Every structure is written in structure tokens, then in C-alpha cells.
Amino acid sequence: MNITIVGGGNVGYYLTKTLLAEKHRIMLIEQSMPRCERIVAAFNTSNLSVTHGDGTDAESLLESGVRDAEALIAVTGQDQNNFVACQLGKDYFGVKRTIARVKNPKNIRVFEKLGVNSVISSTSRIAGSINQELDWSDVNQLFLQAASHVRVKEAIIGESSPFCGKRLCEIGLPKGMIMVCLVRGNIALIPNGETQLLADDSVIMLGAETELPDVLEALRGKVK
Amino acid sequence: MYIIIAGCGKIGSNLAKRLSSGGHDVVVIDADSKSFSLLGSASNCMSVTGMPIDEDVLKEAGIDRADALVSVTGDDNVNIMAAQMARQLYHVPVVITRCYDPAREEAVRTLGLTTVCPALLAVNKICGQLSPEEDKL
Numbered sequence: 621m622n623i624t625i626v627g628g629g630n631v632g633y634y635l636t637k638t639l640l641a642e643k644h645r646i647m648l649i650e651q652s653m654p655r656c657e658r659i660v661a662a663f664n665t666s667n668l669s670v671t672h673g674d675g676t677d678a679e680s681l682l683e684s685g686v687r688d689a690e691a692l693i694a695v696t697g698q699d700q701n702n703f704v705a706c707q708l709g710k711d712y713f714g715v716k717r718t719i720a721r722v723k724n725p726k727n728i729r730v731f732e733k734l735g736v737n738s739v740i741s742s743t744s745r746i747a748g749s750i751n752q753e754l755d756w757s758d759v760n761q762l763f764l765q766a767a768s769h770v771r772v773k774e775a776i777i778g779e780s781s782p783f784c785g786k787r788l789c790e791i792g793l794p795k796g797m798i799m800v801c802l803v804r805g806n807i808a809l810i811p812n813g814e815t816q817l818l819a820d821d822s823v824i825m826l827g828a829e830t831e832l833p834d835v836l837e838a839l840r841g842k843v844k
Numbered sequence: 845m846y847i848i849i850a851g852c853g854k855i856g857s858n859l860a861k862r863l864s865s866g867g868h869d870v871v872v873i874d875a876d877s878k879s880f881s882l883l884g885s886a887s888n889c890m891s892v893t894g895m896p897i898d899e900d901v902l903k904e905a906g907i908d909r910a911d912a913l914v915s916v917t918g919d920d921n922v923n924i925m926a927a928q929m930a931r932q933l934y935h936v937p938v939v940i941t942r943c944y945d946p947a948r949e950e951a952v953r954t955l956g957l958t959t960v961c962p963a964l965l966a967v968n969k970i971c972g973q974l975s976p977e978e979d980k981l
Contacts, residue, residue, distance in 0.1 A: 676921050678951035700897055700921040707928070712954050726899055734928050 622647065624689040624715070626675030626705040627696035628655045631721060633662070635695060640667055649675040649684045676704040678712055691717040699727050706736045771829045772800070778841025779819040789813035797827030797835065848873065848910045848936075850896035850926045851917030855942065855962065857882035859914065860889045871905045874917075896926040902934070912938035920944050920952075927957050 621644050625632050628650030636646050640663060649671045650656045656672045673680030675694065686692065692709035694702035699722050706718040719738040720731055731739040777784055783791050788799060788811050802811045803822040809815070817823070823839060825832060845868045849856050852874035860883060864870040870889045874880065877893040894901030896917065907913070913930040915923035923941045930936040943949045943959045946967075952959050 677945075677948060679947065698921070700919065700925045703897075703925045703928075704921040707924070707955050708951060711956075712951055724898065727897070730897075730899060730929060730933065734932055 621645070621691060622685075622689045624649070624675075624681070624684060624686050624692040624709065626681075626692065626694040626702070628652075628659050628670070629695070629697060631695040633659060635693065636663065636668065640665060643667075647671070647685045647689060649673055649680055651675070676701050676708065678708055681705070681708055681713060686713045686715060689713075689715050691715065691719065693719040693721075695721045697723070699723050703727075703731060703734070703736070706731070707734070710735060769829050770826065771832055772824060772826050773832050773836055774822060774824050775836045775839040777817050777819055777821045777823065777839055781817075781819075781839055781841030783817050783839055784819050784841065786817055787813065788815045788817065791817075793835065794827065794831045797825065797831060800824045800826050845869070845911040846906065846909055847871070848902075848905050848907060848913045848930075850874075850913065850915040850923070851942075852876075852879040852882055852891070853916065853918060854882070856914075856916045859916065861887055864888045871910075873901060873905050895922070897922055897929065899929070899933075902926070902929060907934045907936065910934070910936050912936065912940070914940045914942075916942040918944075920948065924952060924955065924957065928955070931956070 623639060623644050623646055625635060625646055625648045628648050632648060632650065636648055636659060639646055645667045647669050648659060651674050653672055656670050660670050669685065671680060671684035673683060675681060675696065686709060692706060692715045694705040696702055702720040702722065706720050709715040710718050717737050719740065720736045722728055722731060722739055722741050725741045728739045728741055799811045801824040802809050802815060804818065825835060847863055847868050848871050849860050850873045852872045856872060860870045860872045864887060871892060872880065872883065872889050873892045873894060873896045875895050880891045883889050892901060892905045896902065896915065907930060913927065913936045915926040917923055920943055927939045927941040931939045939958065941952065941957045941959050943952050943961045946961050946964045949959050949961050
């Protein structure tokens with residue numbers, strides 16, 4: 621797929637890396653020259669073109685090749701810039717699918733109502749949403765509207781975690797909190813009480829916003 | 845009319861003073877509360893501190909009942925986003941957006957916005973005064 625990425629900061633950088641590995645063709649626009657150079661130097665492939673320019677400006681978008689893009693992903697650090705990039709992409713250049721990162725979670729609803737196809741408030745989920753059916757922002761938005769205290773978070777089990785090597789039934793998660801999914805290597809499974817947690821497992825937790833941080837910290841094995 | 849002005853810089857503050865002395869109800873939004881000093885002490889304008897692309901701020905400014913919104917902050921993209929929110933989410937009848945960069949005006953208009961570009965206005969005015977005949981053509 622031909623994909624335009626607006627913004628070459630950390631999110632743009634890793635998004636580019638991830639999507640290049642998945643054989644997409646990336647056209648990236650970034651305003652800062654040092655950041656452009658960093659990305660050009662990091663990826664030696666003809667599947668990447670980097671344009672030094674403002675992705676909220678029609679001229680720069682055109683120059684970057686946005687007319688060939690099937691998707692535009694705006695991941696600058698400012699909501700208003702991501703919004704304008706998506707609007708220009710869709711309404712001015714006719715890009716079919718627009719995806720934006722937002723800082724203010726309330727802007728998820730605003731962006732979607734104003735025509736942005738997918739809105740993501742967590743950087744870690746952007747790359748996944750390109751290829752996966754699961755739309756993370758929808759999930760969290762549902763919770764924001766229906767049950768405002770509930771969140772979904774991801775953690776990677778650390779070697780030093782007190783839970784590492786334990787079965788789920790031995791851990792004793794707080795009431796109402798569940799482990800939705802466990803990803804080990806390329807396999808995703810729905811854990812049950814007998815599921816043993818191993819280092820580097822990626823787990824997705826659903827629970828009360830107030831209780832999640834402590835559990836996530838324990839799963840990651842960070843020492844206070 | 846009930847008018848919301850996003851951005852209390854030189855244009856926003858002067859516009860607010862003019863409109864409110866003309867009998868309109870004016871609310872000014874700016875992220876920096878210090879900028880409201882530009883409104884002067886005699887002004888009847890209401891002020892709301894916050895980002896004009898934040899729905900909570902727009903609601904506090906009374907976007908639900910606004911007859912018009914003018915976005916004149918120093919950031920074109922904030923202006924565009926605030927204007928689209930006013931137009932499409934709150935159906936404000938009149939929405940005017942300032943566009944700093946003349947090169948962008950055409951693209952911004954295709955998004956359905958009514959724009960004013962101060963730089964182009966100044967150029968037109970100056971050209972008109974330099975060669976009044978050409979201006980008439």
C-alpha cells in the first residue's frame with residue numbers, strides 16, 4: 621500500500637520502520653531537516669521517500685506524492701496539524717483512508733465526526749491499526765462514553781516481574797480486572813486461569829483506570 | 845448577534861471591541877489570559893481562557909447559541925480546526941477563518957471555509973493606492 625505519513629518525530633520514525641517491514645511504500649513529510657536526515661539515514665530502501673516540508677500545506681503534500689497514496693497517517697505532535705493534514709488529504713487530494721494521532725482524547729470524537737477515518741490516542745497502537753481489524757481507538761472510545769472508569773492497557777511481562785512464571789490463577793488480579801489477550805511470539809491467545817505468564821509475553825489488560833497502573837507496573841517488573 | 849472570536853491578538857481584540865460597541869454580544873477565546881488586556885478596560889466583551897479547538901472551551905464560550913465564529917489565532921491550523929468544529933459540529937451559521945499564508949488560501953477554501961487573508965488584503969490595498977487606475981480594471 622502507498623502510505624503518506626505526516627510527521628517524522630519518534631512516532632513517525634517507528635511507524636515508518638514498522639510499515640516498511642510490512643512491505644508498504646512510505647512517503648513521509650517532515651518539517652525539520654535534521655529529522656528528515658535521520659530518517660533517510662536510518663532506512664536504505666527505495667520504498668521510502670522523505671519530503672522536507674509542512675504536511676499541513678497542500679504544496680508540500682503534493683510534492684511528497686500524496687496523489688498516489690491510499691492512506692494518510694498524521695502523527696505530528698499537535699492535534700490541529702494532524703487534523704488539517706487529514707482534511708487536506710481527504711477533501712483536497714481524495715485520499716481514501718485517513719488516520720490521525722491525537723493528544724487530547726476528547727478530539728477522538730471531534731476528528732471522527734469531521735471525517736477522519738481512524739483516530740488513535742495511543743502511539744503504541746498506530747502501526748497495528750493499519751493491518752489489523754481491531755481499531756483500538758474505538759474500543760477506548762466506547763469505554764470513555766459507556767463506562768468512563770474502564771481502560772484497556774498493554775504490558776510486556778518483565779523478567780523481574782513477581783508474576784513472571786506464575787499461572788494466572790496464582791496472581792490474584794483485582795476484582796473486575798481481566799487479562800483480555802496474551803501474545804507470545806506470533807500467537808495470540810485468550811488466557812485462562814492455567815495460563816502461565818512468561819517473560820516477554822505481551823498482555824492486554826482491561827480494568828478500572830485507578831487500579832491498572834499498579835498491576836501494569838507489577839507485570840512489567842519495574843522496581844520502584 | 846452572538847459572536848465568538850477565537851484569538852485575542854491584534855485582529856481579534858480590535859474586532860471584538862468594534863463588534864461589541866456596535867451592540868453585538870461578543871465572547872473572546874484565547875489560550876493566554878494575559879492577551880485579554882488588549883481588550884481594554886471599557887470593553888463589554890466576555891472572555892474565555894483556553895484552546896479554541898477544545899470542545900469544552902467552545903461550549904463554555906456558548907458555541908451552542910452562537911450566530912457567528914471568527915477564528916483569528918496566530919496558528920492557521922488552529923483556525924481551520926476551530927472553524928470546522930463550529931461549522932460541522934455546532935452548525936454555526938457564519939464562520940470566518942483567518943489564513944496567514946496566502947499560498948494556502950485556495951486549499952483552505954476547498955475545505956468549505958470562508959477565509960480572510962490579511963497579507964493579501966494589504967497587498968491589494970497597497971497596489972490600489974499605487975496605481976488606482978489598474979485597480980479599477
